[in-house]
Amino acid sequence: xxxxxxxxxxxxxxxxxxxxxxxxxxxxxxxxxxxxxxxxxxxxxxxxxxxxxxxxxxxxxxxxxxxxxxxxxxxxxxxxxxxxxxxxxxxxxxxxxxxxxxxxxxxxxxxxxxxxxxxxxxxxxxxxxxxxxxxxxxxxxxxxxxxxxxxxxxxxxxxxxxxxxxxxxxxxxxxxxxxxxxxxxxxxxxxxxxxxxxxxxxxxxxxxxxxxxxxxxxxxxxxxxxxxxxxxxxxxxxxxxxxxxxxxxxxxxxxxxxxxxxxxxxxxxxxxxxxxxxxxxxxxxxxxxx
Amino acid sequence: xxxxxxxxxxxxxxxxxxxxxxxxxxxxxxxxxxxxxxxxxxxxxxxxxxxxxxxxxxxxxxxxxxxxxxxxxxxxxxxxxxxxxxxxxxxxxxxxxxxxxxxxxxxxxxxxxxxxxxxxxxxxxxxxxxxxxxxxxxxxxxxxxxxxxxxxxxxxxxxxxxxxxxxxxxxxxxxxxxxxxxxxxxxxxxxxxxxxxxxxxxxxxxxxxxxxxxxxxxxxxxxxxxxxxxxxxxxxxxxxxxxxxxxxxxxxxxxxxxxxxxxxxxxxxxxxxxxxxxxxxxxxxxxxxxxxxxxxxxxxxxxxxxxxxxxxxxxxxxxx
Numbered sequence: 027x028x029x030x031x032x033x034x035x036x037x038x039x040x041x042x043x044x045x046x047x048x049x050x051x052x053x054x055x056x057x058x059x060x061x062x063x064x065x066x067x068x069x070x071x072x073x074x075x076x077x078x079x080x081x082x083x084x085x086x087x088x089x090x091x092x093x094x095x096x097x098x099x100x101x102x103x104x105x106x107x108x109x110x111x112x113x114x115x116x117x118x119x120x121x122x123x124x125x126x127x128x129x130x131x132x133x134x135x136x137x138x139x140x141x142x143x144x145x146x147x148x149x150x151x152x153x154x155x156x157x158x159x160x161x162x163x164x165x166x167x168x169x170x171x172x173x174x175x176x177x178x179x180x181x182x183x184x185x186x187x188x189x190x191x192x193x194x195x196x197x198x199x200x201x202x203x204x205x206x207x208x209x210x211x212x213x214x215x216x217x218x219x220x221x222x223x224x225x226x227x228x229x230x231x232x233x234x235x236x237x238x239x240x241x242x243x244x245x246x247x248x249x250x251x252x253x254x255x256x257x258x259x260x261x262x263x264x265x266x267x268x269x270x271x272x273x274x275x276x277x278x279x280x281x282x283x284x285x286x287x288x289x290x291x292x293x294x295x296x297x298x299x300x301x302x303x304x305x306x307x308x309x310x311x312x313x314x315x316x
Numbered sequence: 317x318x319x320x321x322x323x324x325x326x327x328x329x330x331x332x333x334x335x336x337x338x339x340x341x342x343x344x345x346x347x348x349x350x351x352x353x354x355x356x357x358x359x360x361x362x363x364x365x366x367x368x369x370x371x372x373x374x375x376x377x378x379x380x381x382x383x384x385x386x387x388x389x390x391x392x393x394x395x396x397x398x399x400x401x402x403x404x405x406x407x408x409x410x411x412x413x414x415x416x417x418x419x420x421x422x423x424x425x426x427x428x429x430x431x432x433x434x435x436x437x438x439x440x441x442x443x444x445x446x447x448x449x450x451x452x453x454x455x456x457x458x459x460x461x462x463x464x465x466x467x468x469x470x471x472x473x474x475x476x477x478x479x480x481x482x483x484x485x486x487x488x489x490x491x492x493x494x495x496x497x498x499x500x501x502x503x504x505x506x507x508x509x510x511x512x513x514x515x516x517x518x519x520x521x522x523x524x525x526x527x528x529x530x531x532x533x534x535x536x537x538x539x540x541x542x543x544x545x546x547x548x549x550x551x552x553x554x555x556x557x558x559x560x561x562x563x564x565x566x567x568x569x570x571x572x573x574x575x576x577x578x579x580x581x582x583x584x585x586x587x588x589x590x591x592x593x594x595x596x597x598x599x600x601x602x603x604x605x606x607x608x609x610x611x612x613x614x615x616x617x618x619x620x621x622x623x624x625x626x627x628x629x630x631x632x633x634x635x636x
Contacts, residue, residue, distance in 0.1 A: 105464040109487060110437055116430030117439045120605075122598065126440040129597035130590045134583040144605040145430075146422040168483040169426060265451040272447040279446040280439060281457045287437070289462040 030306060031071035033091075038078050038100050042295035046076065049299070065090050074302055076100060096305045098298045107284040108161035111203055111233045114257030115150075115166075118229055118278045119143040146170050151199025153192060153215060154206025155181055158233075162203055174199050177206070192216070196223035204234040218243040221253050229255040229276075233284050236262040245270050248277060259284050320365035321345035323620065324385070327372035334394075334613050338370065341617065342624075350375060359384040368392060368620055377401045382409060390623045394612045396420060396476075397553055398633050399526040407635040414619040417631030418475045419611035420603040425479035427602035428521055428551045431575030432468075432484075435547060435596045436461040464488035469517035471495075471510060471533070472524025472552065473502065480521055492517060495524070510534065514542040519549060526553035534558065539565045545572040551602045554580040563588050566595060577602045 029051035034043065036056050046052045053072065058064040072091050075083045078100040088094060117123055121142045128139050150166045151174040152159045163173045163186060173186040176195040180188040189195040192215055196202050202224050206212050216230065216239040224230060230253065232239055241262045247253035248271065255276035261267050264282055271277050285294065300312045323342040325334070328350075338344050345362055349355035359381075368390040371377060377391060379402055388411055391401060396416045406413055434440055437460040445457050466489050470477045473495040481491045481504060492505040494513040507513040510533055514520055520542060524530055534548065534557040542548070548571065550557060559580045565571045566589070573594035579585050582600055589595050603609075618630045 105488060106462055109433060109463045112487075113430070113433035113437050113439055116426060117434055117443070120427055120430050120601070122430050122434045122596065123440040123443040125598040125601055126434075126596055127444075129585055129599050132590075134585065134599040138583075139599045139601050139604065141604050141606055141609070142601065144423055144607045145426045164486045168486045170422075265455070267446055267451065269449075272449075278439065278443050280437075280442040281446050281451040283437065283442055283457060283460060286457065287460045287462040291459065 029071075030073050031068060031093075032074045032076060032302070033068075033072045035075065035077040035082065038076075039291050039295050041292060042076070042100065042298060045295065045299050050074070050302075069093070074098065074305070076298055076302075096302065098301045100294050100298055103285065103290045103293055104157045104161050106287050106290045107158050107205075107233055108165055110259060110280075110284045111158075111162045111205070111231055112165045114231050114233070114259065114278055114280070115201055115203075115229070116145055118231075118255050118257040118276070119145045119148075121275065123278055124275050147172075148200040149174060149198065150201045150203060151175065151189070151195040152186075152203045152205050153177075153195065153238075154204070154234075155184065155186070156206070159203075159205035160184075162205055171201075192220050193223045196220045196228065199224070199228065201229050201231060203231045204238045206234060206238070208235040208237060213237050214240045216240065216244070218247070221247045224253060226251055227254045229253075229257065231257045233259045236260045236264060241268065248274060319343040321363065322366065322624070323368045323370060324359075324363055324366040325370045325372065326375055327370075331372045333609055334370065334372065334616065337613060337617060338620075342368075342620065352380065356380065356384050368623060370394070370616060370620070371401070374400045379405045382406070382411065390414070390619075390629075392616050392619050393633075394616060397526055399553060399555070403633070403635050412623070412629060413633045413635065414616075414629050414631045415633050416603075416612045417615055419615050419631075420608045421475040421479050423605050423608045424476045424523070424551050424602040425483055427577065427598075428476075428480050428523065428549055428575075429483045431549050431551070431577065431596055431598065432519060432521070432547070433463060435549070435573055435575045436463050436466075438593075440596055441593055465490070466519055467492065467517045468519045468521060469493060469507065469513040470504075471513065471520055471522045471556075473497070473504075474523070474525075476523040476551070477521070480523065489519075510538050511541045514538045514546065517542070518545065519547045521549040522552040522556050524552055524556065526555045531555050532558040534562070536561045536565070539571050542571050544569055547572050548574040548576075550574070550576050550578050552578060554578040554582060559586065566592055 032046055032050040033053045033055055069091055070093055073093050073095045075097045077083050083097050125139055146169045148171055150171045153176050155175045155177045174195055175186050176189050176192050245268045257278040259280050260282055304311050321343045323344045325344055325346045329348045347358055363385055365387055366385050367387050370392045372394045382405055391413045393415045398415050442457055464487055468484055468489045468491055470493040473493040494507045494510055498506045563586045575596040577598040578600055622629050
């Protein structure tokens with residue numbers, strides 16, 4: 027079989043890379059010193075792109091590759107992201123990171139740690155009730171949390187309370203979770219007004235994308251005590267995180283790990299491989315988006 | 317004091333959250349003494365009329381203590397655990413004992429789940445990684461472990477254990493248990509002993525009472541049965557685990573890791589644990605929310621009121 031050209035946008039998983047190498051004619055975009063020269067030479071042989079959230083295929087690249095048939099994204103699995111959202115809520119409200127630090131530092135000998143905030147029964151407001159938002163809701167219900175949500179259109183049969191604006195959602199929730207896709211409309215969907223509505227007793231959990239939240243405003247809201255706390259997996263300029271957050275004990279920061287489990291990475295890679303294989307064999311795709 | 321005290325409050329100096337409410341309702345005598353001799357002298361002098369003791373903290377209530385309170389008929393504990401009380405001696409003397417009942421159950425269940433997710437997804441270590449500036453310098457953090465699909469064995473399916481199970485089910489965990497009560501109505505798989513519970517699960521969560529039968533119930537054999545990827549979450553008492561063996565098992569990789577809220581000699585914690593990255597440590601904080609404290613205060617008051625008006629106690633502990 028004539029070798030199919032696959033362009034991989036960045037290093038994302040060595041298992042995936044090895045498998046792509048075995049099955050196709052793999053081009054590693056990040057190793058090309060002169061990208062325009064590379065594209066000139068190979069533009070007619072590349073039939074697939076494998077990208078991820080940080081290195082995708084933009085319009086120009088798509089235009090430059092006339093034989094491009096399929097773009098497969100190495101993207102997250104729902105459960106791990108939803109699990110992390112609840113994990114961040116618990117770690118934040120119950121100060122689990124601080125507790126762990128407290129014991130390791132030997133401070134427990136001198137006194138008990140302080141009281142923390144109960145999670146069970148708190149109202150959870152979810153921005154975006156897609157797969158991930160719905161999975162978060164299902165988990166939070168196990169803790170007797172009333173569920174509120176915002177989405178572009180109300181979903182009639184879910185049994186959760188709908189709010190037509192994010193500000194109203196924030197006003198009526200103790201915990202606000204960002205779980206929508208990043209689009210032009212949702213950039214900075216959590217802005218100053220939303221954070222003020224969430225308030226000094228409210229907490230923000232972001233397992234979406236950094237640009238969902240106006241990060242500069244958030245840092246101010248946290249350092250000024252206008253926002254009760256935050257659990258963040260994503261930031262506007264990863265891996266750079268505003269240093270003002272480093273000393274805050276009402277902030278839990280993790281380095282974009284929502285999909286960072288061994289099992290998920292393998293499954294994500296298999297999904298990419300499965301989709302490519304299906305496509306080139308003329309079979310239905312496993313997870314078709316467009 | 318004007319009236320003879322009816323209620324003795326035995327508590328550490330800083331645990332004064334019940335003082336006001338109790339003294340509004342009863343003539344109260346308070347003591348902080350922890351060592352025997354001064355305490356017993358104090359009791360002899362002042363406590364002959366005391367009919368109820370409110371015990372805050374884990375001060376040992378033994379035969380000696382009881383023998384200095386001739387009018388005592390009720391001990392109200394603010395903990396769920398009553399391993400610090402000589403229950404057979406109470407029974408002998410006709411003294412009833414109440415505990416914290418379900419006052420803490422939700423918070424402890426939440427905490428157990430929090431410890432488990434924090435362990436699997438390395439949240440405390442990840443938080444340290446970012447806050448120390450290492451993410452920008454050193455790149456991607458270590459991968460975590462998926463929670464969904466994990467087999468979780470609960471040791472002790474009482475109030476706390478049931479709430480833990482309810483919380484973990486939506487995460488796709490497969491729940492099984494070992495408990496003194498096996499009920500037909502419980503939808504989870506039952507294992508007849510701890511070794512088989514450990515052998516058939518990825519995680520065991522300890523939330524049973526500490527007593528003579530359960531001391532060191534998690535021993536070397538159980539840990540070897542749990543295996544190199546197995547995880548222990550302890551929101552019960554430190555004494556449930558053979559701590560020395562556990563430290564060895566953690567250091568040597570006999571088990572995968574642990575999330576621990578209790579230790580055998582609190583606040584002492586084996587220093588070998590401080591440098592391990594396969595443990596999440598916590599200073600016995602599972603109950604420490606204002607809500608739980610409030611619950612236990614209300615419950616203690618309700619038990620005292622019931623006692624003094626000859627009504628049934630709200631959260632009595634079985635004495636045999």
